[in-house]
Amino acid sequence: MTALAPATAADGTIRLATVKVRHWKLAISLGIATILLFLLFLLVPRGGVSTFRLSDPTSSIALPNVSVPAGPTMWGVLVLLVLLTLWAVWDAWSYRRTGIWLPIVFGVLAIFAFLTWSAASAAASVPVTSLLFGSLSLAVPLIFGALGGVIGERVGVVNVAIEGQFLLGAFSAALLASITGNPFVGLIGAMIGGVLVAFVLAAFSIKYLVDQVIVGVVLNVLVAGLTGFLYGALLVPNEEALNRPIRFTRWEIPVLGDIPIIGPVLFNQTFIVYLMYFTVAIVAWGLYRTRWGLRLRAVGEHPQAADTVGIKVNTSRFWNVSLAGAIAGIGGAYFTLVSVPQFTKEMTAGLGFIALAAVIFGRWDPIRATLAALLFGFATNLQNLLTVLKTPIPSEFMLMLPYLVTIIAVAGFAGQIRGPAAAGKPYIKG
Known part of the structure; x- marks a missing residue:
């Protein structure tokens, strides 16, 4: 890798010299x-x-x-x-x-x-198709959370509140899908729940200039307590009416679903998984190929320069953080509309922080973050397979395997990375 460094010439002028750096x-x-x-x-x-x-x-x-x-x-x-x-x-x-x-x-x-x-x-043998299918299923909420994190940090706001967006999204989806009997209504409710958490994050970090990380951590604790209270006070006494959501069923795509190994894994899935494919593609394309993406990246890298060309920095941050919350909310909906038939207290189990790690491991890029989320999902599913195969690895190690992979990935394979220059820094006009 090369970098430019100032060097003083013999005539006293300062010129840029190329400095090569090895990354090990x-x-x-x-x-x-x-x-x-x-x-x-x-x-x-x-x-x-x-x-x-x-x-x-x-x-x-x-x-x-x-x-x-x-x-x-x-x-x-x-x-x-x-x-x-x-x-x-x-x-x-x-x-x-x-x-x-x-x-x-x-x-x-x-x-x-x-x-x-x-x-x-x-x-027992290694069930390749089941291993890949389970890995993708476990990675779906992580991918939605990672995409929300990428959008938030690219626009300059560190989205530590992904965990809260997951939780409120899962709760809203379970409640509305149970009341209406329609999983699509629950999905919309999950997006609104994610937007609500993102709205509070944006309001305090952008308008009132509160430290973004602190706001995100507080929101996670607040949403965990709020959903826990509503679960005990509202859902438990009325479980049949309010906590029995109608879930999405699998839709097999003809021909593609018959492809050996990858067909059942990729093309015999629920609506939310197909929505994930579309969301990854549209975010990856939009971030680098559209005016929206150019403005978003400009605000996250150099807000002063963006302001001088007429971009409303704080307004752009506010709406993009809300969009990130809606996408993360879909990840929350996956918990109650696909994987688990009802909402339970703190059911996301810290996966919002794993999604945030995928953002860093993926270098704030949608495709790389998606691959990182798939890796973490595979590590989680591998833990279950190792138990079936009765390997001589201690069970305690298998329980910590997903988190160990997360630490190794972020600390090692991510390399020397630099996030968006203005991420976490409030912008004060003038």
């Missing part, structure tokens, strides 16, 4: 992951055969199970991981930026090697 973070992270896998395979060897089940009973096209010899496969993949690590080291040494493909390929291979070790000589 990715190479070091890949090296640590490779060493950990090496120690795992060496100290806890497992032989026999590992079986991967590529089809489930609902698959239109049945694929045969794939069995691989555990030992040779694990060590063969480990050699490939060493080569990819050396590639990252060479890129860092040569001042080159490593493409995003390398950590993705490394991650896929590392997961394959780890699953091979886990399933060695196990009575």
Whole structure:
């Protein structure tokens, strides 16, 4: 990576000189992951055969199970991981930026090697389709929350209140879908709930210049207490009428849903998942290809410059934070309209903070943040699979696995990243 630094010439004039900087973070992270896998395979060897089940009973096209010899496969993949690590080291040494493909390929291979070790000589096989389907399902609310976080921080407001937007969205969706018997009404209610939390965040941080992080944390606590109180006072005594939401059912897309492995995972889903596909695409396109996205990024990077060309900075921040709240609210609706048949106290279990970590890991980019959310969803679902396979890993470690992956991802694989320059900084005109 290169950077410009001032340098004084012999005649006393100041010129910009190119300074090359090596970034070792990715190479070091890949090296640590490779060493950990090496120690795992060496100290806890497992032989026999590992079986991967590529089809489930609902698959239109049945694929045969794939069995691989555990030992040779694990060590063969480990050699490939060493080569990819050396590639990252060479890129860092040569001042080159490593493409995003390398950590993705490394991650896929590392997961394959780890699953091979886990399933060695196990009575159960690795259900690939179910593993991917569950991972996507767990990642859906994280993706909506991450998109809301990306929009908020890109416009200059740190959205720490994603957890509160999830909770109020889930509560509103359950309540309205139960009353009306229509999940779409519940979805709209969830969006309104997310907007309400975002409205308070925007009002205090933009108009009254209160620290954005403090406001977000307080809102999370406030919404948790409010929904907990309403759950006990309103939903529990009237559970049949107010806490039995009509949920979205799966809609299989013809032809696409019959594609082996990925068909049932991607194209036999509920309306909210299809809405997620559209939302990711439209936010990614709009952020970089439209006037709205240009203005949003300008306000988040250099509000003074945006103000001089006629952009109303605080107004733009206010409405975009509200939009971010509506998107995060959809993530809250997923809890009660898809995954769980009713609302319970603090049912989001801190996933709003995982979504915020996905924003950082994804470098404030919609596509990267989506990939980060998918990674966290996979880590959560992997915890359940490891229990079924009866691996010799302590259960306590499996419970902390999703959060461990979050810490490693943000601290290591994110590299040296810089968020929007004006994120978290109030703008005072004049």
